Amino acid sequence: MTATTTPAKAVPPADGLPPAGRGGGVRAYLRYVAGRLAGAAVSLLAVLVTGFFLFRIVPGDPVRAMTHGRPTSAEQLAALRRQFGLDQPLWQQFADYCGKALTGDLGMSYQFHAPVGELIVQKLPATLLLTGTAVVVYSALGLWLGTRSAWRHGSPGDRLTTGVALTLWSVPSFWLGLLLIITFAVGAGPVPGMFPTGGMESGDATGLAYIADVAHHMVLPVLTLVAVGYAQTLLVMRSSLLDEMGGDYLTTARAKGLRDDAVRRRHAVPNALLPTVTMVFINLGHVAAGSILVETVFSWPGLGGLFYQALSVPDLPLVQGLFMVFAGAMILMNLLADLLYPLLDPRVGR
Template sequence: MTTASTPADVARPPEGTGTAGRAADGAAQGTAGAYLRHAAGRLGGAAVSLLAVLVTSFFLFRIIPGDPVRAMTHGVPTSAEQLATLRRQFGLDLPLWQQFTDYCAKALTGDLGMSYQFRAPVGELIVQKLPATLLLTGVAVLLYSALGLWLGTRSAWRHGSLGDRLNTGVALTLWSVPSFWLGLLLIIVFSVGVGPVPGLFPTGGMESGDGSTGFAYVLDVAHHMVLPVLTLVAVGYAQTLLVMRSSLLDEMGGDYLTTARAKGLRDDAVRRRHAVPNALLPTVTMVFINLGHVAAGSILVETVYSWPGLGGLFYQALSVPDLPLVQGLFVVFAGAMIVMNLLADLLYPLLDPRVGR
């Protein structure tokens, strides 16, 4: 004998369906909430770091020996009244605490002050020099990050082989070489010429200044970029290689790789689809730090090759010292690193859900 179904029985969902749905929704909300808490914490840390950069940039360069006003008027007969007028014009006659509060108030609104030596806004000078730095270091960072990831993966997967020992030895050697020394060496060999090796590349600068346009101008700039990019790549790829190699070696003993091989996956597929993605977290940090260097540039390399970027501008500012320009560049350099590290922290939970829980 069967029992007739009531409307309540018909409307009732299958047992467990509502509970499972609510559990799934709760898990999704919990994951989203954990990520938001993780992001909020990282954003707060970045804000504190930027505030610390502002404080450091002001007081750090105040201890540099030298009087900016006397340096600017060096070799020019200047009376005491004129020196006092210049100090008053640049605000150097104010108490230190008032200089600091004025600097912070302007910096938070994007006003980085007026350069002493160029008599121009610091922000405008940075914008003028930024494209040259982005071009040089951007190309170099892309090249040595890709090269380091590729060689680091191959070295770890074949650790102990001749290729691994050779790659690691070359990387450690180049990592220990000062970039300015390597740059000078490359200039001597490939710009000036040594013995049978002729001078193939310019000794410095970004262009020949011969008035070339279009594709000829692009080739001219690329010709000037070869040695500085080679210097940055030679010194920079080693760190990415060593970090990727170490991280992948830690993953190679994982049980999940043994399971993947037991399923019949080829060795290349195991490395590409399982091992490398799990080894990327430390390398992601390194790549984002390298991207931060794109804005910071390379002071030594740009100075050695007379590259008209932010690194050369920073060197010029230090020689005076041009305090507003030095402080503005320091804030830009440090701010770029903080922002890149923040982006890496926000990306971590997307690559590995265990992070941030």
């Protein structure tokens, strides 16, 4: 009688996946990353091309706009066009533009007579301060209110919150900003003027007083951005969480004796975050762009106001450079969101 031996059981690895599975998962993720990087590169190329041709169909002659109100001969206008390269054929202007842009040279501003890159660097901190603060506030507010509205959907609080959000979302930001200026800066009826009408600082404060002065100037523009911006995050989070609330895993969690708050916090909300992550990263992409209308209404010295000034000429190198920065920030944030997806949901990218 031949003795039979029982084969020893293979000990599973610590992460529960076989080596081939782990290797295949890594390779799949790397392919996923490569595809997203290629897509981002194509998008940047499209932005480069669009940024050149888009602003050349804007009405207006940059040279005549810069010499407006001053007697200028035809010879002087021709000399300015030669100086700015506007007398060259369009294809040659495009080739020069692409060559400089790929090396990081965004050109020289027509109206400010300074490198576009330096102008953007000077104005960027003000925009990051204003819109960065607003994005953090309205993203957190939207996530919190969206979660509460979905968990208590159909209640009077849900209807009120959703109704207010939809109303504010439909309001033009510049119009709301003007209303806030009239009411809280100029003063209307019994409401006295409490905040500055525009600008970033009064110019006569230092130290902690300067920080308080800047914060005082930020109240109305941040309130405008938050009032208009939080609704989108709220509605996306609410819709995503409502889709998750019928899941069997939530019933199982309740059957195990977990409290309702724990079920929401530990199980429902993490699974509902994926669509909202996209929204949060898109909002972060808007930080670099700022809000052109809000910065213009409140005379905020950021990139949005700079873009408005450049577009009014039109200052072609400046609007092209700002367009590339705005679009590049959005592409980068979308790329980061895409790369984060597989970490939140392993099914993505497999």
